Amino acid sequence: MTKTIVLTGDRTTGSLHIGHYVGSLRNRLKLQDTHVQYLLLADTQALTDNAHNTAKVRDSVLEVALDYLAVGIDPLKTTICLQSHLPALAELSMLYLNFVTVARLERNPTIKTEIEARGFGRAIPAGFLCYPAAQAADITAFQATVVPVGEDQAPLIEQTNEIVRRINAEAGYEVLPVAQALIPASGRLMGIDGKAKMSKSGGNAIQLSASPDEIAAAVHAMFTDPNHLKVSDPGRVEGNVVFAYLDAFDDDVIAVEELKTQYRNGGLGDSKIKARLDDILQDLIAPIRSRRAELAQDPGYVLDVIRTGTAKAREVTEATKHEVMRELGLFRL
Amino acid sequence: MTKTIVLTGDRTTGSLHIGHYVGSLRNRLKLQDTHVQYLLLADTQALTDNAHNTAKVRDSVLEVALDYLAVGIDPLKTTICLQSHLPALAELSMLYLNFVTVARLERNPTIKTEIEARGFGRAIPAGFLCYPAAQAADITAFQATVVPVGEDQAPLIEQTNEIVRRINAEAGYEVLPVAQALIPASGRLMGIDGKAKMSKSGGNAIQLSASPDEIAAAVHAMFTDPNHLKVSDPGRVEGNVVFAYLDAFDDDVIAVEELKTQYRNGGLGDSKIKARLDDILQDLIAPIRSRRAELAQDPGYVLDVIRTGTAKAREVTEATKHEVMRELGLFRL
Structure with a gap:
């Protein structure tokens, strides 16, 4: 019996707080015992609205990895990997962009809300509009069928599945599995000021490293x-x-x-x-x-965890990429 | 003295005709003696408006390569390579999409014209709208500074340079060179029916393989x-x-x-x-x-040419990708 594959992760835009603990980390600690779990340090996704703040995105990679290990994510059970070092994710993203229309991306409720929240106006970076296709690439590259997300992210999974169905229709058989959103019962933890969204930058969070x-x-x-x-x-x-x-x-x-x-x-x-x-x-x-x-005293160990996880993730994601390219009927060298 | 690098190529959507000969191939025969020339078999770009016709895109790869070799492109002088097998191109594309707005892509004159010509209406595949970023990735990955294109494609080079300047500004130094469009003096060869555009599918072309x-x-x-x-x-x-x-x-x-x-x-x-x-x-x-x-009797040889060229192109494009990622300040594993 093959175990269900779960993909989650975090945009690397800062260290994690207790809202992450309630919303996802706690859940991942359980999932790693029962499922094949991949945790994606989503640095390239973080760039879609932080292209001019790469230092924050870069420096947060180790911070988030530290948070994972500190709460008890076990690298022997969970594969921690770095998005920017998995070329297949970009390759699948570019492929998938051909299977979704601009109009459909613009209608995505999550994207609409986030575009408003970020005040992009007409100056939406193309990468931001396209990130649902990138997320579809992430999910499918790992062959994940369970994707724990917040309620507000559920439309992204629906969009992923639309792309999956188009690829499968084109290939003529189920080359990619459909994924299911796993929405935590607990809901989102409010900030200490009572605002709906807890965030480090909002100054209403308690970090997992708090004294x-x-x-x-x-x-x-x-x-x-x-x-x-x-x-x-x-x-x-x-x-x-x-x-x-x-x-x-x-x-x-x-x-x-x-x-x-x-x-x-x-x-x-x-x-x-x-x-x-x-x-x-x-x-x-x-x-x-x-x-x-x-752990912070031993960055070499943390780096090793990410390196090992990324190498393992590379094998899995490359295999999916090759299968998708073959089944879509691209030229094989 | 380093030689100027030239990048050209063709979408693999059919074998080539004498319009290609006049507009580009003839020029490439000269360029290969004086420049470092890369020829890109652009199969992934071809998918941006042929996602449901992958067989044509695939089968045209060998056809176009045959045309190249038949007219006298010398694989010892010109590197012939296959776009879908160069992961760095997709990775750079995804990065560059963060440095261009959706509004800017929609304003691109080439894209506007081509969207109308293809009758996409509102159903524009996202990949099609984004292909200027992919083209910027192609050009910059090879560090090409001379890009022979038709007059109608000149705005794409301008868009590439806009992205280049943003990346350079972000990196704080000239990590990528600005490229120059080389527009052939001869202009475009009309179809045999007098229509402006010669195309195989339009039935008004003379193929290079014509009897x-x-x-x-x-x-x-x-x-x-x-x-x-x-x-x-x-x-x-x-x-x-x-x-x-x-x-x-x-x-x-x-x-x-x-x-x-x-x-x-x-x-x-x-x-x-x-x-x-x-x-x-x-x-x-x-x-x-x-x-x-x-040459058609010896597909193994043609495949070898593409394989060798693609391996060489992979080295070059990977090097650029690593440099861009490093200079933008992404995390290094």
């Missing part, structure tokens, strides 16, 4: 309920960052539900729930931080 | 001057295919000018000028046809 003081300061600064002034006041749980984080990180769900009831009724102060969350986050991050610091 | 009868039939069918009914009538030289071809192929320019005067004044029949042209074309094509037939 005890940074964690404490972030928890202290968390948005709760601005109308909950006295301990005795009834407080709102919805949109309250502390409770959102307790939901995400506190394993004792019964205790959390009791705290919510107490908070709603009045009589529970922010400082109590923040103290509880601080404990939990300190416990979560402490071992990650120390492993990360240890 | 003596095919040549004779084509010359016989040539559009001249529909009002030149009797030998004694004055005839029009402009738009007259036979004279256009005599201008292109007859080395005795003085004799041709005399014939033109005679034709204009009346007293020179079509059959006379057609006989002259037939002789010239028979003499031109006979040795090409026989070399082509000979």
Whole structure:
């Protein structure tokens, strides 16, 4: 029985935060025990909206790899590889661009939203508009059938499958498998300011490398309920960052539900729930931080992990490329 | 002193005709003695508007290579290589797409004209819109500074140079050379029906492999001057295919000018000028046809030429790719 292949990864635009932990890393730790898992350090994808900030993209490669290893991604179970060093991904991307129209790319809901969010206006880099085809190349090159993504990314998987069906129709048989989006039940972790998107650049994130003081300061600064002034006041749980984080990180769900009831009724102060969350986050991050610091002392090892993973990924992706080119009927030298 | 590098090539969508001979092949025969010349069998570019006709694209690879060798392209002087087997071209294309906007690609005059000519409407394959970036990748990967193109293709070289300047600005020094379009003085050879574009699919071409009868039939069918009914009538030289071809192929320019005067004044029949042209074309094509037939008996040799050329081209293009990636500041494994 062949194991299901899972592809995930991160754009290398900064070190990772606890939002990544909740949204994906935690899940990957489980997946590596049950699936064939590839983790893509997506530096070329990061360039599609960071062409003028290559230093950030470059420097984040090691940072993200450190985060992976620090949280417990095991390079013996998970293949960590670097996108820019896998030529087959670019070759398949260029091929796939012939099987999708410009109009279809422009209609992609994820792309539309992201173009607006980035304020590109008419100056959309062509690479950005085309990245769904590049993502299709990534997914198919690894023959991945399960792709864990955020809800907002689901249209990209649909687009991948459209391309897959066209290639298969052209080839006359199923040369590429259809992929399935795996959307985490937990949803996205809000920022400490209550904004929907946590990001390092937004200043509302807690990094996986955060020091005890940074964690404490972030928890202290968390948005709760601005109308909950006295301990005795009834407080709102919805949109309250502390409770959102307790939901995400506190394993004792019964205790959390009791705290919510107490908070709603009045009589529970922010400082109590923040103290509880601080404990939990300190416990979560402490071992990650120390492993990360240890690994950071040995960049040679981290490089080796990426090199070995990329070499392995190269074999897999080259094989797919050759198969696609052969089955599409290109000339073979 | 390093020799100037020239890149040309052909989309592999059919064997070549005498229009190619006049417009480019003849020129390449000279260039191979004075320049470092690469000839690209552009199969992946051909896919940008032939994604559903891969068999034609594939089968034309050997046909075009045969044409090259038959007209006298010398593989010891000119490197003949296959685009789909040069991964660096796709990798550079994907990089360059980040340095050009969608709006700029849509404004490209060549692309606009070709989109109309192909009747794509809104269903433009993304690969087609993006091919100027792919062409920039081709040109720069070989570090070519001279690019012989038709007049209508000149905007593509301008677009290449825009990308080159952006990459150089980003890298902080001239990692890529600016290229110059070399537009042949002769202009484009019209079809035998007088239409501006000669093409095999248009049925108005004379292939380089044409038989003596095919040549004779084509010359016989040539559009001249529909009002030149009797030998004694004055005839029009402009738009007259036979004279256009005599201008292109007859080395005795003085004799041709005399014939033109005679034709204009009346007293020179079509059959006379057609006989002259037939002789010239028979003499031109006979040795090409026989070399082509000979080479076609030995596809292993032709394959070897392409393999050797592609291996050499791979070294050059990989080197450029590595330099560009390094100078842009990407991560190095």
